Amino acid sequence: MRAIFSKEFKNSMYTMTGPIFIAFVLLIFGIFTVETNLDYGYPGFEYTVSRSAFISLLALPLLTMRSHSEERRTGADKLLYSLPLKTGGIVISKYLAALAVFAIPTAILFFYPLVLSKFGEVYLNTAWSSLLSYFLVGAVLIAVGEFISSLTESQVIAAIFSFGAIFLLFMVGNDAGSLPQTSSFSLLFLILLSLAVALVAWALTKNVIAAAVTFGVGAASSLVAFFIDRTAYEGLATRWISSLDLFGRAQPFFMGVIDLTAIVYYLSLTAFFVFLTALSVDKRRWS
Amino acid sequence: MIEVKNLVKDYGAVRALRGVSFTLERGHVYGLLGPNGAGKSTTMNIITGCLAATSGDAVINGHDVYSDAAAAKREIGYLPEIPPLYPEMTPKEYLTFVAKAKKIKCAATEAERVAALCGVTDVEGRLIRHLSKGYRQRVGIAAALVGDPENVILDEPTVGLDPKQIIEIRRLITSLKKDHTVVLSSHIMGEITAVCDHIIIIAEGEVVASGTVEELEGLREGVTLTVESSGDAEEVQNALSGVTGVTDVRCYPKGANTLASVATERGADARGAVFDAYVAAGLKIYGMTSSAHNLEDLFLRLTEEAAARRAEGDAGSPADAEKQGEEYKPVFSDEGGEDE
Numbered sequence A: 001m002r003a004i005f006s007k008e009f010k011n012s013m014y015t016m017t018g019p020i021f022i023a024f025v026l027l028i029f030g031i032f033t034v035e036t037n038l039d040y041g042y043p044g045f046e047y048t049v050s051r052s053a054f055i056s057l058l059a060l061p062l063l064t065m066r067s068h069s070e071e072r073r074t075g076a077d078k079l080l081y082s083l084p085l086k087t088g089g090i091v092i093s094k095y096l097a098a099l100a101v102f103a104i105p106t107a108i109l110f111f112y113p114l115v116l117s118k119f120g121e122v123y124l125n126t127a128w129s130s131l132l133s134y135f136l137v138g139a140v141l142i143a144v145g146e147f148i149s150s151l152t153e154s155q156v157i158a159a160i161f162s163f164g165a166i167f168l169l170f171m172v173g174n175d176a177g178s179l180p181q182t183s184s185f186s187l188l189f190l191i192l193l194s195l196a197v198a199l200v201a202w203a204l205t206k207n208v209i210a211a212a213v214t215f216g217v218g219a220a221s222s223l224v225a226f227f228i229d230r231t232a233y234e235g236l237a238t239r240w241i242s243s244l245d246l247f248g249r250a251q252p253f254f255m256g257v258i259d260l261t262a263i264v265y266y267l268s269l270t271a272f273f274v275f276l277t278a279l280s281v282d283k284r285r286w287s
Numbered sequence B: 001m002i003e004v005k006n007l008v009k010d011y012g013a014v015r016a017l018r019g020v021s022f023t024l025e026r027g028h029v030y031g032l033l034g035p036n037g038a039g040k041s042t043t044m045n046i047i048t049g050c051l052a053a054t055s056g057d058a059v060i061n062g063h064d065v066y067s068d069a070a071a072a073k074r075e076i077g078y079l080p081e082i083p084p085l086y087p088e089m090t091p092k093e094y095l096t097f098v099a100k101a102k103k104i105k106c107a108a109t110e111a112e113r114v115a116a117l118c119g120v121t122d123v124e125g126r127l128i129r130h131l132s133k134g135y136r137q138r139v140g141i142a143a144a145l146v147g148d149p150e151n152v153i154l155d156e157p158t159v160g161l162d163p164k165q166i167i168e169i170r171r172l173i174t175s176l177k178k179d180h181t182v183v184l185s186s187h188i189m190g191e192i193t194a195v196c197d198h199i200i201i202i203a204e205g206e207v208v209a210s211g212t213v214e215e216l217e218g219l220r221e222g223v224t225l226t227v228e229s230s231g232d233a234e235e236v237q238n239a240l241s242g243v244t245g246v247t248d249v250r251c252y253p254k255g256a257n258t259l260a261s262v263a264t265e266r267g268a269d270a271r272g273a274v275f276d277a278y279v280a281a282g283l284k285i286y287g288m289t290s291s292a293h294n295l296e297d298l299f300l301r302l303t304e305e306a307a308a309r310r311a312e313g314d315a316g317s318p319a320d321a322e323k324q325g326e327e328y329k330p331v332f333s334d335e336g337g338e339d340e
Helices: A002-014 A017-039 A045-057 A069-074 A077-082 A087-109 A112-117 A124-150 A155-178 A183-205 A208-228 A236-243 A248-255 A260-286 B040-047 B069-074 B091-101 B107-117 B133-145 B163-179 B189-195 B213-217 B233-240 B271-280 B295-311 B318-323
Strands: B002-011 B014-024 B028-033 B055-060 B076-079 B151-155 B181-186 B198-203 B206-211 B224-229 B246-254 B257-264 B285-291
Touching (some): A002 A017, A002 A087, A002 B091, A017 A045, A017 A112, A077 B076, A112 A124, A183 A236, B014 B198, B028 B040, B133 B163, B163 B189, B181 B189, B189 B295, B206 B295, B233 B271, B271 B285
Antiparallel strands (some): B198 B206
16 A cells, blocks of 8 residues: 555655646635735635635546556556556555645645744634545545545546546535425425436446346335435535535534534545546556 | 466457456466457556456456455566656656665665666766657666566567567566566467567457467478469369368369469368379469468457457457356366366
8 A cells, every 4th residue: 555655645746636626726815815915914814715615626637537547547457457466455545645645735824823823913723624624524525535646547527527526516505595395395305316326326337237226116105205205305415515515514623613424424425426436546446 | 487368358349358367487488479459468567456347357466456455565566558757857766766665675776776787877967858769668667677676567668669679678588487487468479479488368358378389389380382284273273171180171263273372281281282183184283382470460360359259249358268167178278178
């Protein structure tokens, strides 16, 4: 595992994707730090984090796009398969390497509030807890990016879909409240969700029957439950979509509260996507 | 030692391997020979754990490649058809990485050893992306030899090399023979006969022949005589019908004469009998040449036969034999029924 981690980390740093990512994150935070804390003289660094987070996280696909896809394209994945290594170990090593690169600018940002505190009063705990939430959200998005990278041979496609996933997760948080609360909308949402799960099942197995059964079971059970208790469907879609709101769950951190449920949520999501990545990598040997 | 038992591999609706079985012993260089798409690379990928078989077993030194993967893979060095290289690394970094991934204690020393063995020491500081195809191939071979695994599996190892490099790699493979089981694949007969002491011919996903070069030569057909004579095709056919040792006659017009291609039985010298038959029929012979069939012809015949069987609806395949409870036997195998 250490050999893979070391190779991936060096690869990120030597091929310039790592340095470009780090520079981009520090540039975005630098701009908002100057504007929020220096120009306006606002003491709360958490506002800087809040304003910079989404834009800087959009660069995360730079770290994950080639993680699995490039090896698959060049055939270098066969080297890893033929070595005495477990798939889980390979996937975790690659994930940790990307996370380590992401940790570099985050670690640098932890010093910003300290520097600012030399020139005035800064709420250090709030600043650091908001940075912790920024890191946790990034950790989840890296896991999502790694998973998407394992599904394709093209790093460009991996980057585009990772970018889309980050954008979608951000939009979900912002717009979930404005969605219809009706039971029929929730039914439509559940059927679409079944379709999405079936598509993921197909991408992992390339088995049309398995995907069709997944969709059939999901859609049929949604319909049956709908006709049994229609009232339970009211607002269901909004509640479920809101639960996917990565950025919204970070709100307590911006008020200086370390929310353990949110930490468990982020770690669970991360583990889930790392697991999916391992499945995706392993299934290629069986396809 | 590598044991492969009844490997079957399906890619969707396409069956790529149809019950491939063989046992490879230490101290030999084995050649997997077959046309493109025959199933050589698929077999190698399954043996090395890069691909899962639909059914069947691959056992490396007593370790199953799936249920005891780590132990099995420690005994394997693999060079796939396309060398699995990282272009942004130098050969030294790459080989050290492979050594570390194989948990070899002195990774740097091991990397230097295999680099020297494969002649890449002089380019070990250059990025792999800047190396020629030949050097990349050698780096790939060096990676397969990291940790001195007992079983070395090389998928078309000399592709892209110049003649001098090919000779060097052949020497290297031959030198590995003593303490290793070496398997290499190619679709070129000359490549296989140059270094291998045992040949396994694969066609249409099944083993159609297996044996030493000498044993396979015993499967060749007899010589073909080409005779130019007077008379028409019918007269030549009549003259040669019933001649001892003649198995087939095909006639082609050549000006006022007839050119006959006369196939003969293996081991029989039918030239005298053919000559006498022409004279007895009153035909004048203007020229006679004989051409012996080589292993290349045998390879072509076996692969064509396998393709024909497939076209006829898979009759005679191992899978069918298995279904019918029969023992499938390749054309020749020195392991006999044990293969199955």
